[in-house]
Amino acid sequence: MNNEFSLIINGEKVAGSAGSFDVINPATEAVVTTAPLASVEQLDNAVDSANTAFKTWQHSSDEERSTAMHRIADRIEANADELAEIIVMEQGKPMFLAQAEVGGAVAWTRYNADLEIPVKIIEDSEHKRIEAHHKPLGVVGSITPWNWPLMIAIWHIMPALRTGNTVVCKPSEYTPLNTLRLVEIINEELPAGVVNVVTGHGEIGGAMSAHEGISKIVFTGSTPTGQRIMSSAAGNLKRLTLELGGNDAAIIMPDVNVDAIAEGIFQTSFLNMGQTCACLKRLYVHDDIYDQLTTKLAEIAQAQVVGDGMLAGTTFGPVQNANQFRIVSELVEDAKQQRAIILCGGEALAGNGFFYPPTIVTNISDGTRLVDEEQFGPVLPVIRFTDVEDAVARANSASVGLGGSVWSADIKQAQKIASKLECGTAWINGHAEVLPHAPFGGCKMSGFGVEFGEEGMLEYTLMQVLNINK
Template sequence: MPDFGMMINGQSVFTAANFNVENPSTGDVVGRVPNASLGDLNRAVTAAKTAFETWSKRSDDELQAACAAVAAKIEEHTEELAQLVTLEQGKPLNGLGSRFELGGAQAWAGYTGGLSLPVKVLQDNEEGRVELHRNPIGVVGSITPWNFPVMIAVWHILPALRTGNTVLIKPSPYTPMSTLRLIELMNEVLPAGVVNVVTSDDVSENIGAAMAAHPDIGKMVFTGSCATGKKVMTSSAETMKRLTLEMGGNDAGIVLPDVDPEAIAEGLFWGSFINNGQTCAAMKRLYVHEDVYEAVCSALVNYARNIQVGDGQDENAVLGPIGNQMQFDKVVRLVADAKTKGRILLGGAPGEGLFFPPTIIADLSNGDALVDEEQFGPALPIIKYTDIDEVIVAANKSENGLGGSVWSNDVEKARTVARQLQCGSVWINKHGAIQPNAPFGGVKSSGLGVEFGEEGLAEYTNIQVVFS
């Protein structure tokens, strides 16, 4: 069983206290990682703050080259990192699993490293010159979730590095090993202290809350649940930190009556069940017009019944287990409630350990727990509707607003519906297809700020206007 060290100021750091990491597929302990103290946290922040003094003064070309070196390291160690993700998170190596995640990490690292925020001239005339500069903030604190541990770490770290900030990251206690190895690799090509990592079981010390309150951390970036994101926001208030919060979603898909059910079944399935439904921007509820309701249900079930669920290290597995006991229990609770109100079309009964089969439940309504709550697992509620205006209201009746989708053979009609959905991203005839050049973020309780593209890069900077 390997021991993993934290990385603070370019050095591996081990602690007297440790905690175990388990494989969700088997329940076996697959690693042991340090359980950081508040002293460890303070040393990591000090290292990042000291490194910022010189890192922030690097030229734009130097920062870009450093990011390219990080991207190259990720590419060089893709399979190693993918194996770690599968061990600790459970997702299969193949298909849309850990190798897919590492491909995404490479794509985002490469694209983000190539972005730039040049000086913007607002005025240059006889009255004077006005320039808008974007300066690095300082130390960026990053808290990442367990569903995409490497890719989301890259989403947080690369724009920080590209804009001259230094970083302290804390991964989820469920999936710390891949992040510890990722930061170790980054430190092979970056100066000491530029990227640091601490790990915590979130029980003995609340390291995340301490990061959000720390006076020497200038910005917090958080991806995770709404409840925890609100706590990060509260803890950050005293020091007026800059914030990027990407929190939960309860994305709605709306199927219009002109669709070909067979043609959209695959897209509907993966829009909902990618990463076993453990994706913030997965489709969590599906509204289908009465004219095609039964046909869509049938086509979706026919596609889903052929999906193989198994141990993530089985090269034939398409979906793996639910990532941890807490999430498994939530899915079990929501499905048990939905069984009393709807019609089970597929699945519905938990398997051994943390395995839960793809589950599709029809004839549910707004107000049912599986519709109203974010399940973050392999269970999709289907709701029948008759009136388009009423279904738009139903789709928007949520405290979340991360993503949504509209499915139709008439793209213009779909766009008209899409523009009425209260969410940060809307897809037509697909769901959840994020990309590094398109800003991504939520409205309402789903988040604050955006990630990706130039707009996401700018969130890691402070504006300074120079008049001359």
């Protein structure tokens, strides 16, 4: 891995004028390297560059954009090993998962490259024709989290490019390296200023939210930060796509085959060590199969190999940062005080690194912090229920509504139950599956707007109606 990382502003590598900051490997707590610390003045320069580039890029043809994006996908593929290594070093996930993240980034880039921007014919009569077109907004500000640093950057950047916008990226200060390298790669294939990247702390994100030169912010992260962005964005009425926190509930009906579903429940609960917005985070299990399923989940958890993601055989990496590690530990300790039963895990591993083993918690219910608050880590509370309507009510009691799921052998009944869940996506016999062609977004305090598919792409556009009198 190259240890030299720079800001990219107007196609040029630039050192951070505010200095630099350390990037920590969560598996060792050692410094991976330093990242450039941008100043607000450098953010202004990046926004100015993006606005200048927009004057030309907005008029590029569909074919030009699509071809350029396929070339970017080729370049990501050519640098896949390096990008995966950076992900493991700064984010902590096992290598196989980092490789899957790079593969997903390539697939999402190609999907967006091939999307068509629709023109809707509203009326075409003898004397009048009305058409609805979609035009780019301008400069899109992308603010990304630390859990999927490459994938989420791709989710933000690619539909913006496809629709003729330009971009200024600000990755999480915990995981800035991958985005810096990604934007460097992108700039090998695009005109200067079309995609820029600045790194730093909350000051830079706050300045982006209020910046008069940015027309839209797309943000993935916590609800409190999303609320601050929404408030700051009022100055120039920025468009917003906010994918915020979730505390996804799943309802497991008594007719399931426990052996058949247990692995799927485990993997969708502990995807990326539970550090995924759409992970299954509250598991409501019918009393008839509660003991059988929790025992099976504990067996799967105990079979995981917890360790450094760079080591062969590791299946389960660390929590990404010290603050999230502390939150996970506090929630488990509180559950213990409430007389919850820890079936497996429940204690941080000794030694360096933010290692917390996959933890299954039973004898717990709503009203406990571990159930009511999003843990965003490797802990799953399992709640017993007997009445499905009660389970639905408890699932809906959260202030957030990103995803939810119902697991049952009776698909029609599962659909009826899933339709009652207050969430943006309801899965049946699955969870946490996001796809490039399926719109994804939340409700309530999980934010608004959708990503992915045609609907997600059009969030980066302004509709202009052409009213033609013949």
